Amino acid sequence: MISFKSFRFIGLFVIVFGYSCSNSKMTNHALEDGIYLVKEFVSDTMNIRKLTSNEQLINYNPKFTNDSSNDYSKLIVSTDQFVALRLKRSPETQTEPDNRKILLLDFHDDQAKKLYEFTANHIMQKVAIVIGTEGVSVHKIRTAITGGKLQITRCTDNGCERLYYELEHDVK
Numbered sequence: 049m050i051s052f053k054s055f056r057f058i059g060l061f062v063i064v065f066g067y068s069c070s071n072s073k074m075t076n077h078a079l080e081d082g083i084y085l086v087k088e089f090v091s092d093t094m095n096i097r098k099l100t101s102n103e104q105l106i107n108y109n110p111k112f113t114n115d116s117s118n119d120y121s122k123l124i125v126s127t128d129q130f131v132a133l134r135l136k137r138s139p140e141t142q143t144e145p146d147n148r149k150i151l152l153l154d155f156h157d158d159q160a161k162k163l164y165e166f167t168a169n170h171i172m173q174k175v176a177i178v179i180g181t182e183g184v185s186v187h188k189i190r191t192a193i194t195g196g197k198l199q200i201t202r203c204t205d206n207g208c209e210r211l212y213y214e215l216e217h218d219v220k
Contacts, residue, residue, distance in 0.1 A: 077104065077181070078180055078181050079104065079106070079125075079127065079130075079178050079180070079181060080130075080132050080133075081132065081133040081178065081179050081180070081215070081218050082130045082131055082132045082133050082177075082178055083130060083131045083133070083163070083166070083175050083176070083177055083178075084125035084126060084127070084129070084130040084175060084176050084178050084183075085125060085126040085129040085130065085166075085170055085173060085174075085175055086123050086124070086125055086173075086174040086175060086176050086183075086186060087103055087124045087125060087126055088123070088124040089108075089119065089120040089122075089123060090105065090120055090121070090122040090123065090124060091119055091120045091121065093121070093122060096122075096124075099124065102126060102127050102128040102129075103124050103125065103126060103127065104124070104125055104127050105122055105123070105124055106122065106123050106124075106125060106176075106178060106181050106182060106183050107121065107122055107123075107181065107182050107183065108120060108121055108122055108123045108176070108182070108183040108186070109182050109183070109184060110184065110185060110186075123176055123183045123186070125176055125178065125183070129166065129170075130166070130178075131155070131159055131162050131163045131166050132159055132162075133153070133155075133159075133177075133179075133215060133218045134155065134156040134158070134159045134218060135153055135154060135155060135156060135215065135218050135219045136154045136155060136156045136157070136196070136219070137154050137219060138212075138216055138219055139151055139152065139153050139211070139212045139215045139216070140152040140154075141208045141209060141212055148201070149208035149209075150199055150200065150201045150208065151199070151200040151208045151211055151212060152197065152198070152199055152200075153197070153198040153199075153200070153215070154196060154197055155196035155197070155198065156196075157196065159196065160195065160196025161196075163193050163196060163198070164192055164193060164194055164196075167189050167191070167192045167193045168192035170189050171189050171190070171191065171192065172188065172189065172190070173188070173189055174186055174187070174188055174189075175187055175188075175189060177200070179214050179215075184211065184214075185200070187200075
């Protein structure tokens with residue numbers, strides 16, 4: 049038999065849990081693999097602003113890069129400003145003369161044009177490479193990318209190979 053005190057606690061738990069699940073800032077739908085505009089870096093998850101309908105809060109896990117920054121663990125990305133990782137061919141890894149690894153991506157024609165427009169419109173802004181619901185690297189756009197070819201240069205020793213396997217299914 050449940051006491052009145054226990055019943056009140058269970059009721060309060062259901063109300064709090066229901067509210068937290070309905071709060072839009074905690075909703076995390078799977079995103080299409082892609083390059084997304086970073087709207088905000090989040091270090092304090094207790095004080096996240098209310099998100100707009102075209103924003104999503106995602107985890108940031110720099111497991112593929114040499115980014116050792118622990119300043120933030122989440123990103124707010126724009127879901128309407130992104131380039132899908134639809135590749136023309138499998139990614140390619142190369143080793144630089146100083147033994148650093150790089151990853152080369154060749155975007156499908158429809159995304160190559162979008163990549164150019166996206167990068168031209170967001171020069172000096174930050175973008176995240178997102179796989180599923182997780183940001184795996186953050187980069188600053190320094191110039192418009194033409195020709196649909198992108199080079200990722202900040203990989204860890206095995207990060208480029210791991211990212212390669214993650215992106216193989218994005219070949220269309």
